[in-house]
Amino acid sequence: MSLSRRSFFRTAGAAGVGLLSSDFISARGREAFAAIQSSAVAGYRPQGAAQARRAIIKISSNENAYGPGPAALDAARSLLGPAAGRYPTNVPDLAAAIAKHFGVEPQNVLVGTGSGEVIEAAVMAFTSPTRPLVSALPTWESPARTARRIKASVKDIRVDADLKLDLAATTAAAKGAGLVFFCNPNNPTGTVHSKAAVTKFVEGVLAASPQTTILLDEAYYDFVVDPSYATGVPLAMKYPRVIVTRTFSKVHGMAGLRVGYAIGHPDTLKAIEPHKTGDLNVVSAAAAAASIQDTAHVAKQRDQIRTTLEATVRTFKEAGCRVSDSQANFILADVKRPAKEFREACEKMGVMIGRDFPPLTNWARISIGTSDEMRVANDVFKKVLAAPQTTASR
Ligand SMILES: Cc1ncc(COP(=O)(O)O)c(C=O)c1O
Numbered sequence: 001m002s003l004s005r006r007s008f009f010r011t012a013g014a015a016g017v018g019l020l021s022s023d024f025i026s027a028r029g030r031e032a033f034a035a036i037q038s039s040a041v042a043g044y045r046p047q048g049a050a051q052a053r054r055a056i057i058k059i060s061s062n063e064n065a066y067g068p069g070p071a072a073l074d075a076a077r078s079l080l081g082p083a084a085g086r087y088p089t090n091v092p093d094l095a096a097a098i099a100k101h102f103g104v105e106p107q108n109v110l111v112g113t114g115s116g117e118v119i120e121a122a123v124m125a126f127t128s129p130t131r132p133l134v135s136a137l138p139t140w141e142s143p144a145r146t147a148r149r150i151k152a153s154v155k156d157i158r159v160d161a162d163l164k165l166d167l168a169a170t171t172a173a174a175k176g177a178g179l180v181f182f183c184n185p186n187n188p189t190g191t192v193h194s195k196a197a198v199t200k201f202v203e204g205v206l207a208a209s210p211q212t213t214i215l216l217d218e219a220y221y222d223f224v225v226d227p228s229y230a231t232g233v234p235l236a237m238k239y240p241r242v243i244v245t246r247t248f249s250k251v252h253g254m255a256g257l258r259v260g261y262a263i264g265h266p267d268t269l270k271a272i273e274p275h276k277t278g279d280l281n282v283v284s285a286a287a288a289a290a291s292i293q294d295t296a297h298v299a300k301q302r303d304q305i306r307t308t309l310e311a312t313v314r315t316f317k318e319a320g321c322r323v324s325d326s327q328a329n330f331i332l333a334d335v336k337r338p339a340k341e342f343r344e345a346c347e348k349m350g351v352m353i354g355r356d357f358p359p360l361t362n363w364a365r366i367s368i369g370t371s372d373e374m375r376v377a378n379d380v381f382k383k384v385l386a387a388p389q390t391t392a393s394r
Pocket residue numbers: 031062113114115116117140183186187217219246247248249255258259260
């Protein structure tokens with residue numbers, strides 16, 4: 001375990017039944033921790049033990065601040081008895097629950113300790129020094145970090161003027177690539193491509209480069225309100241070279257329980273599986289299986305977070321800032337000064353926002369917390385945006 005992860009767990013404290021609805025399970029701040037481990041983002045410090053003890057509003061990682069739903073918590077608690085003394089023979093039930101939810105077979109599902117584990121394994125399975133990873137700039141950093149670690153080459157394709165993944169440039173770069181990481185909605189821009197655009201993109205890449213695998217990351221799927229958007233699962237069922245990943249860390253509020261999965265062709269999943277290192281535990285599996293069936297709770301969470309997101313977007317727009325068309329549980333706003341400067345000013349006022357996402361140096365990512373947290377945070381944003389800048393904007 002790395003130093004930063006160790007200190008995270010120390011900060012979180014010893015887990016017990018009483019902590020099951022706490023920040024420990026929702027693992028607030030973990031995404032930022034994961035990104036910072038090997039990132040060269042200058043001047044960014046995720047919260048340490050001292051900060052965690054302060055009443056700070058942590059909206060620096062894309063989590064669901066409300067935590068797991070009641071059905072998930074009940075299922076988790078039910079396993080914290082003698083059943084927890086057994087090896088996790090009931091874990092396959094989760095693949096069955098996920099398969100049922102999507103109308104696919106359990107062999108089309110590969111469960112991991114977070115979707116991050118499955119994505120990392122896919123990078124290891126399909127990229128190499130001669131088979132590049134194609135990724136976006138900016139996007140979620142982990143796949144490119146994994147590729148660089150195994151000495152695979154990485155082609156970073158800058159997002160377009162609308163902060164959307166550049167389909168034409170990505171298609172061109174995909175020729176001969178091992179894996180295309182296609183984050184839809186994209187973190188940190190929150191932008192999406194429509195079902196029609198994704199289908200055309202996938203079919204174009206497969207026609208030009210049949211040996212390339214395309215990973216459609218749908219971590220933020222549940223938050224999307226754009227009616228032209230749809231899941232890529234039917235594409236993953238049709239084309240063996242396409243996989244979709246999802247996670248329980250976002251709308252399900254279970255980032256600390258570490259559950260995610262891929263959906264795809266059994267042979268493709270079999271190629272990924274040996275590169276996985278995690279071992280799902282019974283508590284997480286039971287909670288996830290309960291949560292995926294609790295569609296009413298998920299819909300309620302989505303609506304609540306969307307309402308709070310729209311209020312946060314208004315704060316920035318009223319201050320004259322451009323805001324990306326976010327279809328996720330975070331926003332990206334042009335704060336008209338280095339994001340680092342904005343972040344540090346917010347932090348001094350007790351609000352911790354997202355890391356830098358080069359090359360969008362003037363854009364700040366703000367994850368959506370609870371409505372109470374965001375009321376306080378929006379007041380802080382207004383004050384910071386109204387204060388004179390210390391650095392000239394670009
Ligand atoms: C786009 C995207 N994919 C995957 C993940 C990994 O999530 P997890 O490993 O918690 O499932 C994240 C985490 O923030 C993300 O932003």
